[in-house]
Amino acid sequence: MSISRLSLKLAVSFALCLSLSSCGFFCSSQSRVSIGKFDSKENGARAAVRRLAEEIHRCPEAKDYRISWNFPSGPEERGWLAVKYVRQDNASGVVGYEYDPDSGMRQDTYLVDNDAIDRVANEGGTLNDFAKYQKKKN
């Protein structure tokens, strides 16, 4: 096989790999999805919860899920936020915001059943709306 044909084959393979991975085709133990830019933090949060519900159904074996989005930020904001859901068992997990990529959740977190994710997603809710579905409090 000539070098040019080999290069072309490699390039096509890479392009395919990129498109499949970037559109979230494959499931892994960690689901990481970026849903793009939104006009506000709140609209991004609503879309992220909906996408989280979809991801849990699409990749039920994953151990943790992170749905991130970007939003127009002022001079004092990062402009990036993520909803994170870490499973405690097959039926429940902890949901919260991650402010710094891969640094874990901070501040308000809620222990909820998987069903609560669907409910809040259907309501068009954001993180605070998980409060009423919380399983227990310390």
Next chain:
Amino acid sequence: MSIQDPALNYRYVDYYYFSFMSDMGSEGATVWRWVMVYGRGPKKDRLSSMITVAGTIDANIALEMEQGYQDIWNGLTNDEKKFVKAHPALAASFLSARNNAIEDTQSRFSPQDMDDGTRGNAFQHAMWNALMTQLGTENYAAEYANAHENYPRNVNDTTENTFRNMDLHNNNIGRQIATCNFTATRIEMANLIIQALNSGQLQVVCPPTCRQH
């Protein structure tokens, strides 16, 4: 990319491919994009870790473009993006170091102890920086780690500054440990960092029980 690039000596990578491809960028013009795929042998549940860097003419356009690996690219600070463009191979190996640090943290800490500000988070930052130091140099590792913490923020926000200072401190300790133990294996390095954590060298701002549930 220089053949002396330290990333090429990355000891944990089993495969490391480079390729160029041409496609239509989001700005509507044909762009050359170079693609790197690397990993540690066949992944059970993932095709591969990969990162793409657009070789466009205008760095500002490239910084705004959504790249092939959107989730990672969109979470980078502008300074991190600039580092990726300046040192793509090294940045890809630093990404691998980050994944390894996360993996090592998950195997040693409970989910509750991996929230921001906790012991697990302190370990993860130190481990990430230690691995980056072994891959490149302490200076490159510091440059990238500082770029990660350099984001717009309210300088008067005490909470935000506390978390950031903790990260910067633990990053620095991780690099120091790696510099003094440059040939340590990954397990040895993790054990050294656990020792630092247990001896109080690493900072923690949130107790393991701080999660509000």
